[in-house]
Amino acid sequence: MRLRWLVPFVPALFLTLVPPARAADPRPSSAPDKRALALEHAHQGLDAYRAGRFEEAYEHFREAQALFPAPTLLVHMARCQRRLGNVVEAKALYGEVLAQRLPDNAPPPFVEAHHNAESELAEMQAKLATDETTAVRPAPVPFQGSILPGAIALGASAMGLGVGVVTGAMSMVKVSDLRSRCQGDHCAPADRTTADQARTLGTVSTAAFVVGGVAAAAGVLLIVLRPAGKARATMGAVKDPRVSVGIGRADFEFRY
Incomplete structure (x- = not known):
């Protein structure tokens, strides 16, 4: 001045x-x-x-x-x-x-x-x-990251859920077979192997469902957030993402 x-x-x-x-x-x-x-x-x-x-x-x-x-x-x-x-x-x-x-x-x-x-x-x-x-001046359009990581996670989820369905079905077949041959809770010693197989298949089925559910939740989150980018402006910012996993299920919750 x-x-x-x-x-x-x-x-x-x-x-x-x-x-x-x-x-x-x-x-x-x-x-x-x-x-x-x-x-x-x-x-x-x-x-x-x-x-x-x-x-x-x-x-x-x-x-x-x-x-x-x-x-x-x-x-x-x-x-x-x-x-x-x-x-x-x-x-x-x-x-x-x-x-x-x-x-x-x-x-x-x-x-x-x-x-x-x-x-x-x-x-x-x-x-x-x-x-x-x-x-x-219009605001610049935010860069959108690739959806490939999310797609890969969803593919892994599909595989996990598929394994869970197949092994679960196999376990149920063996359990049904055992029930038809056993009297109440008493089975012949020769059926012990079948019982162990049914139990193992049930465990694998549960684990596959859990892994598939987590992968599905991660896939949705990756698609929404877009790695190396921002969430779509039309969708708004994602707040409080929550993943809940249980036996044979997985829930994914978020709000805008």
Whole structure:
């Protein structure tokens, strides 16, 4: 911010750009008091601006401008409004500076204030245009990872469940055969091998169902989350995935 030029030119500011109506003030004795008060407000405004107290700085510059109008004060008022985020007010103040026609013998600070208002207004408008373009720019489509890991897991699940079905069926056949030959809980010693086989097939069937269920849950999760990517935007984020495995079953639960 170009604050260096305001302080040394404040006295000249109030002595040279007084409107004709004020120059012909019927109360000339009050002019020195107004000039001193305006100069005090200008200095206090500079101190508050440097300290980042932009609302306070604006009020001081406004008071000084009301006593002795000058484009330098208007530029500082515009800067305060810009720092406060009041874009409309800042643009109006810059426009007020640019609307004033400076005389050929205008002091250098006023000429510089006119140039500053022009450049700062153009900079502010360019930034606003950039912000609007960024705001309406469509969000990039998130990269979707491959579904291959999920497909492989589902294939393994199918194999596991298939093994569980086959071995379970074989176990049930052997158990049915034993029941047809045994009397109650008493079986012949020769049927011990068949009983062991039925028991082993039942264990394998249960284990295969568990593995198949876990693989199925993992496959669904991998397809939804897509490794190395993000979940589909239309589906939303997956929350609280839960896997529940039991004998001969596996449950997979999640919510969006």
